[in-house]
Amino acid sequence: xxxxxxxxxxxxxxxxxxxxxxxxxQGTEATKMIDIARRAGVGKGxxxxxxxxxxxxxxxxxxxxxxxxxxxxxxxLYPLVDPLDKIRAFIEETFSFFVEKEDRVKxxxxxxxxxxxxxxxxxxxxxxDKRYVELMEWLAVIIDEGVERKSxxxxxxxxxxxxxxxxxxxxxxxAMLGLMPPxxxxxxxxxxxxxxDGIKA
Amino acid sequence: xxxxxxxxxxxxxxxxxxxxxxxxxQGTEATKMIDIARRAGVGKGxxxxxxxxxxxxxxxxxxxxxxxxxxxxxxxLYPLVDPLDKIRAFIEETFSFFVEKEDRVKxxxxxxxxxxxxxxxxxxxxxxDKRYVELMEWLAVIIDEGVERKSxxxxxxxxxxxxxxxxxxxxxxxAMLGLMPPxxxxxxxxxxxxxxDGIKA
Amino acid sequence: xxxxxxxxxxxxxxxxxxxxxxxxxQGTEATKMIDIARRAGVGKGxxxxxxxxxxxxxxxxxxxxxxxxxxxxxxxLYPLVDPLDKIRAFIEETFSFFVEKEDRVKxxxxxxxxxxxxxxxxxxxxxxDKRYVELMEWLAVIIDEGVERKSxxxxxxxxxxxxxxxxxxxxxxxAMLGLMPPxxxxxxxxxxxxxxDGIKA
Amino acid sequence: xxxxxxxxxxxxxxxxxxxxxxxxxQGTEATKMIDIARRAGVGKGxxxxxxxxxxxxxxxxxxxxxxxxxxxxxxxLYPLVDPLDKIRAFIEETFSFFVEKEDRVKxxxxxxxxxxxxxxxxxxxxxxDKRYVELMEWLAVIIDEGVERKSxxxxxxxxxxxxxxxxxxxxxxxAMLGLMPPxxxxxxxxxxxxxxDGIKA
DNA sequence: AATGAATGAGCATTCATTCAT
DNA sequence: CATGAATGAATGCTCATTCAT
Numbered sequence: 001x002x003x004x005x006x007x008x009x010x011x012x013x014x015x016x017x018x019x020x021x022x023x024x025x026q027g028t029e030a031t032k033m034i035d036i037a038r039r040a041g042v043g044k045g046x047x048x049x050x051x052x053x054x055x056x057x058x059x060x061x062x063x064x065x066x067x068x069x070x071x072x073x074x075x076x077l078y079p080l081v082d083p084l085d086k087i088r089a090f091i092e093e094t095f096s097f098f099v100e101k102e103d104r105v106k107x108x109x110x111x112x113x114x115x116x117x118x119x120x121x122x123x124x125x126x127x128x129d130k131r132y133v134e135l136m137e138w139l140a141v142i143i144d145e146g147v148e149r150k151s152x153x154x155x156x157x158x159x160x161x162x163x164x165x166x167x168x169x170x171x172x173x174x175a176m177l178g179l180m181p182p183x184x185x186x187x188x189x190x191x192x193x194x195x196x197d198g199i200k201a
Numbered sequence: 202x203x204x205x206x207x208x209x210x211x212x213x214x215x216x217x218x219x220x221x222x223x224x225x226x227q228g229t230e231a232t233k234m235i236d237i238a239r240r241a242g243v244g245k246g247x248x249x250x251x252x253x254x255x256x257x258x259x260x261x262x263x264x265x266x267x268x269x270x271x272x273x274x275x276x277x278l279y280p281l282v283d284p285l286d287k288i289r290a291f292i293e294e295t296f297s298f299f300v301e302k303e304d305r306v307k308x309x310x311x312x313x314x315x316x317x318x319x320x321x322x323x324x325x326x327x328x329x330d331k332r333y334v335e336l337m338e339w340l341a342v343i344i345d346e347g348v349e350r351k352s353x354x355x356x357x358x359x360x361x362x363x364x365x366x367x368x369x370x371x372x373x374x375x376a377m378l379g380l381m382p383p384x385x386x387x388x389x390x391x392x393x394x395x396x397x398d399g400i401k402a
Numbered sequence: 403x404x405x406x407x408x409x410x411x412x413x414x415x416x417x418x419x420x421x422x423x424x425x426x427x428q429g430t431e432a433t434k435m436i437d438i439a440r441r442a443g444v445g446k447g448x449x450x451x452x453x454x455x456x457x458x459x460x461x462x463x464x465x466x467x468x469x470x471x472x473x474x475x476x477x478x479l480y481p482l483v484d485p486l487d488k489i490r491a492f493i494e495e496t497f498s499f500f501v502e503k504e505d506r507v508k509x510x511x512x513x514x515x516x517x518x519x520x521x522x523x524x525x526x527x528x529x530x531d532k533r534y535v536e537l538m539e540w541l542a543v544i545i546d547e548g549v550e551r552k553s554x555x556x557x558x559x560x561x562x563x564x565x566x567x568x569x570x571x572x573x574x575x576x577a578m579l580g581l582m583p584p585x586x587x588x589x590x591x592x593x594x595x596x597x598x599d600g601i602k603a
Numbered sequence: 604x605x606x607x608x609x610x611x612x613x614x615x616x617x618x619x620x621x622x623x624x625x626x627x628x629q630g631t632e633a634t635k636m637i638d639i640a641r642r643a644g645v646g647k648g649x650x651x652x653x654x655x656x657x658x659x660x661x662x663x664x665x666x667x668x669x670x671x672x673x674x675x676x677x678x679x680l681y682p683l684v685d686p687l688d689k690i691r692a693f694i695e696e697t698f699s700f701f702v703e704k705e706d707r708v709k710x711x712x713x714x715x716x717x718x719x720x721x722x723x724x725x726x727x728x729x730x731x732d733k734r735y736v737e738l739m740e741w742l743a744v745i746i747d748e749g750v751e752r753k754s755x756x757x758x759x760x761x762x763x764x765x766x767x768x769x770x771x772x773x774x775x776x777x778a779m780l781g782l783m784p785p786x787x788x789x790x791x792x793x794x795x796x797x798x799x800d801g802i803k804a
Numbered sequence: 805a806a807t808g809a810a811t812g813a814g815c816a817t818t819c820a821t822t823c824a825t
Numbered sequence: 826c827a828t829g830a831a832t833g834a835a836t837g838c839t840c841a842t843t844c845a846t
Contacts, residue, residue: 008830033815034816044817045819045831045833046831046832049831053817054815054816054817106317113311117378118227129380132378155391159391163368163372165375166367166370166374167368167371169374170364171367174363177313177317178318179333181360186357187364190357190360234840243807245808245842247805249841249842249843429716431632434835436837445812450838451809451810455837508719511712511713514712515712515713515716518712518780535782562793564790565794568769568772568774568777569770572769572771572773575769575776576768576769578718579720581735581765589766596763599800635818635820637820651822656820656821657821811842812839814839815837816838818837819834820832824828824829824830
């Protein structure tokens with residue numbers, strides 16, 4: 001990797017980071033290229049040196065965000081052994097990720113919208129569903145471990161993973177709407193407890 | 202209510218229904234007023250006789266959809282007594298609603314996006330969060346009933362409702378991305394079972 | 403043809419006429435859509451009600467011009483019998499057409515450029531070459547008549563037509579550059595005389 | 604002239620030659636500076652070391668082409684004595700020049716367009732009309748010689764030159780549109796014969 | 805009331821030109 | 826000298842909205 005290449009890559013990332021900020025504040029649609037350029041501190045034309053179109057810039061930014069979350073997740077879960085700890089950490093980490101950076105959660109609606117398959121045009125982000133499935137399979141492995149260790153009931157691990165992921169997504173959407181209660185700690189505990197013990201008396 | 206007034210209201214609804222179809226297919230942003238007009242079989246100008254702007258037409262359509270879901274939910278749950286039956290019916294009904302009509306689920310991303318509070322502009326749909334909260338409180342009441350009847354553990358009913366709603370939303374989002382497994386019946390059973398019994402061995 | 407249709411067609415022509423004026427003054431490339439709109443006394447968007455793109459507006463205008471010349475030519479030559487008269491009238495009419503309307507001749511370069519076949523993109527005006535060939539064949543018929551009547555030497559009528567047309571075009575290009583002598587009458591006479599008698603002593 | 608200076612001049616010409624190639628393929632307007640730079644094998648900035656603007660590069664290239672044609676013409680006609688031979692050679696040489704180099708003829712439309720006087724902006728190539736006039740006068744001298752030697756009728760030599768030049772230009776334009784018949788030899792013969800003997804029986 | 809032709813504000817994108825290296 | 830990354834002025838085109846009929 002020549003120093004040039006690093007610079008180019010770094011600048012690309014800087015632009016995507018600026019874009020994500022503005023996307024979060026205004027939504028991808030309402031965001032104009034000039035807004036991103038100004039936020040990134042570059043000229044409008046410069047954006048097109050790094051991305052062929054607004055669409056690609058959106059897709060790139062979103063994928064970068066996914067990669068960052070993935071990386072953090074791997075790093076966080078790597079040292080853990082107990083499946084229960086892993087799941088707890090998974091939920092915690094996801095929440096932290098989307099809340100720590102101002103408004104990052106507000107990207108989520110655009111993010112999902114970008115993955116919707118439409119009849120006459122490919123989805124904005126091609127493999128968002130594959131990424132999602134990978135995540136689910138990763139969780140499923142953890143759940144399988146738990147089942148093997150007799151920590152969990154013998155559940156359908158894939159569907160259980162799907163449901164857990166759904167719950168996390170759903171809660172993030174509530175946060176997006178401003179509905180999350182201030183004590184996230186307690187919410188987390190309740191999710192864990194509900195997920196583990198159910199609601200039945 | 203004069204017959205004229207009824208006609209007006211009916212036509213308004215017809216337009217909103219046409220709009221929802223197109224929104225589902227293309228997303229609200231990509232949908233042009235002319236698309237809606239054509240689908241509704243009216244002229245472009247006519248839309249503006251019934252809605253002052255595209256924004257209001259979007260908001261109106263979404264609220265109509267919410268009202269329809271509400272009405273169906275009330276009708277479906279009204280005869281039920283057992284809190285468990287009510288919750289099961291709630292989940293079932295929500296899924297049916299979003300799946301029975303071709304692609305209705307694809308409106309969801311736009312729907313949530315419409316409710317995001319933005320710094321410099323009010324959310325497209327003003328009270329989406331209140332509606333959401335009402336729904337949650339409704340569910341909370343059901344859960345409270347269950348707790349009272351000792352069917353459920355003594356949980357924080359509001360948070361539990363929030364979590365259940367989140368799970369349902371999340372699963373619908375997965376469906377939106379085309380990830381739902383074909384056997385919704387089984388998914389439903391798993392959700393219910395997980396929600397009731399948790400995962401713990 | 404309903405009155406609406408007439409209006410639509412008429413307005414389309416009005417726009418093309420305005421466009422031709424501006425094209426002549428500035429060249430097609432330097433002409434902005436807003437220039438044409440202003441000249442036509444309509445809004446910018448209106449142009450797009452009648453033409454899907456600038457390219458199509460250019461092509462349409464040029465074709466209209468060709469049609470006008472064709473129509474005039476037919477009308478002018480129709481009453482004539484003597485091939486020599488026809489050829490003289492053909493040359494006269496072409497010159498008048500391009501000179502009578504201020505600067506119409508200045509469209510010619512763009513006009514021909516529009517017909518150039520390019521490797522990776524179809525020519526702007528698809529059948530300009532066919533139109534040109536038709537014109538040549540038309541002239542060839544006249545020349546054949548002249549040969550038959552023994553007014554002309556037995557020449558290759560197609561090539562002779564090609565050459566005559568070339569001469570006319572070439573003179574128009576000179577006019578375009580501002581090189582035409584003021585006494586067009588005399589030029590015409592010289593062309594006719596040269597074409598008929600050659601230069602040889 | 605220092606060796607450096609020669610290099611500079613040589614490089615300038617190399618750039619102009621590259622430019623002409625691209626102009627022929629795409630037209631001057633569609634040609635981007637980067638296209639020329641790549642074809643010339645230099646950086647985009649380098650072009651501006653040799654030409655202050657795209658406009659000047661176009662003008663320079665066109666003038667270079669004219670100079671090349673002039674030089675060839677002088678060399679070709681210099682040994683000839685008979686005015687008829689000169690004229691034949693003139694026509695032949697012009698045709699060869701524009702056909703031998705792939706697509707050179709396709710520059711012609713842009714070339715003429717560049718010479719059109721526009722109301723609010725000087726023509727791209729300032730003296731193209733003067734060059735054209737010089738060429739005509741040169742031809743006129745040849746014709747005068749022919750008249751003097753009684754080879755030609757006593758014609759208006761300037762107008763005759765204009766007409767001959769027009770014919771050549773017009774035929775080149777036909778070639779530009781792809782209309783030239785494959786047997787250029789025969790076309791040439793016909794032009795000569797028509798020009799000399801006319802068409803009259 | 806219903807319509808759709810007309811409109812122009814607004815935006816993504818292009819590309820000639822500059823200038824730091 | 827040579828370069829190409831950076832720039833922003835310039836423009837084709839879209840589409841929500843208006844309003845005369």
